[in-house]
Amino acid sequence: MNAPTPIKNLLPASGVQQGTDIVHESAHLHVTGSATYIDDIPEHAGTLYAALILSPVAHGELIGDGIDRAAILKEHGVVAVYTAKDIPGENNCGPIIHDDPFLAAGKVEFIGQAVAVVVAREMLYAREAAKKAKVLVKELTPILTIEEAMAASSFIMPPKGITRGDAAAAIANAPHKIKGSTNTGQQEQFYLEGQITYAVPKEDGQLTLYVSTQHPDGNQREAAHALNLHTNDVEVICRRMGGGFGGKEGNASIFSQSAALAAHKLQKPVKLRVNRDDDMTITGKRHDFRIDYEVGFDDNGRVLGANITLMSRCGYSTDYSGPVNDRACLHIDNTYHLPALKLVSHRCKTNTQSATAFRGFGGPQGMFGIETVMDEIAMTLGKDPLQVRKLNLYKDPAISGSPDTMTTQYNQLIEDWVGDKVIDQVEQESKYAERRAAVHAFNAKSKTRKRGLALVPLKFGISFTATHLNQGGALLVVYMDGSVSCNHGGTEMGQGLNTKMAQVCADGLGISVDHVRITATDSQKVPNASATSASSGADINGAAIMNATAQMRERLKPVAARMLGCAEGDVNFANNEVHGGGKSVKWADVTKQAYMERVGLSVTGFYMTPEIKYDFATLNGRAFYYYCYGAAASEVEIDTRTGEWWLKAVDIVHDVGRSINPALDKGQIEGAYVQGMGWLTMEECIWDKKGKLLTHGPSTYKIPVAGDIPEHFNVTLFDNANLKPTPFNSKATGEPPLMLGLSAFFALRDAVAASADHKAVVYMDAPATPERILMACEKAKATAGL
Secondary structure: OOOOOOOHHHOOOOOOOOOOOOOOHHHHHHHOOOOOOEEEEEEEEEEEEEEEEOEEEEEEOEEEOOOOHHHHHHOOOOEEOOOHOOOOOOOOOOOOOOOOOOOOOOOOOOOOOOOEEEEEEEEHHHHHHHHHHHOOEEEOOOOOOHHHOOOOOOOEEEEEEEEOOOHHHHOOOEEEEEEEEEEOOOOOOOOOOEEEEEEOOOHHHHHEEEOOOOOHHHHHHHHHHHHHOOOHHHHEEOOOOOOOOOOOOOOHHHHHHHHHHHHHHHHEEEEEEOOOHHHHHOOOOOOEEEEEEEEEEEEOOEEEEEEEEEEEEEOOEEEOOOHHHHHHHHHOOEEEEOEEEEEEEEEEEEOOOOOOOOOOHHHHHHHHHHHHHHHHHHHOOOHHHHHHHHHOOOHHHHHHHHHHEEEEEOOOOOOOOOOOHHHHHHHOOOHHHHHHHHHHHHHHOOOOOEEEEEEEEEEEOOOOHHHHEEEEEEEEEEOOOOOOOEEEEOOOOOOOHHHHHHHHHHHHOOOOOOHHEEEEOOOOOOOOOOOOOOOHHHHHHHHHHHHHHHHHHHHHHHHHHHHHHOOHHHOEEEEEEEEEEOEEEEHHHHHHHHHHHOOOOEEEEEOOOOOOOEEEOOOOEOOOOEEEEEEEEEEEEEEEEOOEEEEEEEEEEEEEOOOOHHHHHHHHHHHHHHHHHHHHHHHOOOOOOOOOOOOOOOOOOOOOOHHHOOEEOOOOOEOOOOOOOOHHHHHOOOHHHHHHHHHHHHHHHHHHHHHHHOOOOOOOOOOOOHHHHHHHHHHHHHHOOO
């Protein structure tokens, strides 16, 4: 077996597609309403509809099957009902550890856990029967909060930690110390298209699943295991999703396997589409964290030692909590060199939905912790927080005299550091010093309204922390007329991945994008594909496409050389033509001639990310291929009497390397900032004392809307080619910009401090809802004696 060609040798045929603002390939379909989502697929004759019976208690033992099967079957239109005992194979939807049944077996562990699948002739009948069904359960006492889990030593896995130097001694000997605790909230993915699967049986026991999923390979394997089928008996297809944000990485399997079970048993097509309330009740959220810290620092605000404890609410099963919490540990430094650190991470098991992947994947929570520390140091010393942040940045060893100042707490040397340059550019473009003076002037005159300003940077590592996932595949097909079909393992969820991949493919063949069609993600075209997550979609799939186009060029060169009468080495591909020997022929003529000469016109491409060498057990080593950098300056205004607030202005500079498509990247940056701002300011999951999620719909769970976006919203792409040979030397844009939303939270904290004339340290958890802002203002004023 030949090793995959290194990407550094896969030079594109031409640069015509690089940095081009090409419109999203499905934009015209989106705006006309003709884009096909799972629920738009024409249904086969005899299609049945499924709904899930959900647990009404957070913790309990099921009595028998947990349902009255006979009573449910008597309901109008009901065809069948299935429980865990009807599953012929493995009852699992856990993406890493197989500790997560897709139908409850013997016990229930959160309100909303699926107990059974009801199948009926119409969707309404299935939903009505599921709602009427009584779950037979003996209720037990649940563990619901991080504090309860810590007290009961209830964990989904053992704690992990990182030790660097002697943090205790550094803190003890420091001139100044702070000690405190802060909390970050959960966040609902709130994708526009809810969870849905359409399961269609095929001949000879095969099954096709149309799933709104970020991980078709996971849905394929888990369905096969559940039904005692071989993996090649199950096909998973996803043309596009109406949003994912991590919520369809593992959670989609709950629904895909339930539909697959019913379709397989009945040998009839079955559609399972949950409504928004059930979707939010069943699926996991972003992990909420409690962060305890003790930090020692000098007179200037330089951190000398830090003792930090992370505690996250993981829910009832492992899901992605291992790598999410690991990534929080790997991003506790953000852009700062922490010379002495003791870090411990606890993964708490609770009787709530199993917390799952969400854009940023633990990085935002870790960064929130260290940014809270930086802000509190500044408040304690009476300094501008930006001064403290800049003082603690990673530093060039040539200046500091030690490589330690450019080495992370997990012992990875940072090779592409531009964090300081990005901050400087935001500081200049936002006119930070002038804005700071204007904010002070406004606050001096205004008694009840106060403004705040914050400039917060980010450094985000790119790669899966599970090394084996850093691989991608592609299938490239060229037709006689010169048109091209390309399939890759990534999934399109609105982020424009397919548009970028079309650009990469076109560039690799020297043709225009209108020659290329990216087809639906299909587990039978590109097998064993990693989930579209970890901001890796463009990197690994784009590199696989580059590998495929390089192979195709090599196949076509002899054909073109004969047509041009030149040496193969003189052949190059550009502008829809093939050139050589001072002559050119049309691309379509070369592909037609290749067919006539019986040259194969389909190839598979493959790529694996090099250089990754990371020990997830010890959180040590080269965890990331490269880093993305960014910084945002946000200005806000609050009403100190009500806690209401307004986002006045945002200035962002973000590092995307050499952008494949600047328009798409700017859209991702803007959207990510808003989603991060929403997590930290308004999106709040509220539970009752029995573990029921009360905010399970758009009427009770608020996300940012157009009116929350300021007119002053400037985004600049930092001019910086990726040092690593990614497609076009670009960098990931999916997750990193979400952390830019931190600047909105700390601007609010600055405004709250202004309510007490900056005479008190502000303590405020996230999300900074109006209620929390109001209470923080009152507490700060009371502390300052105002």
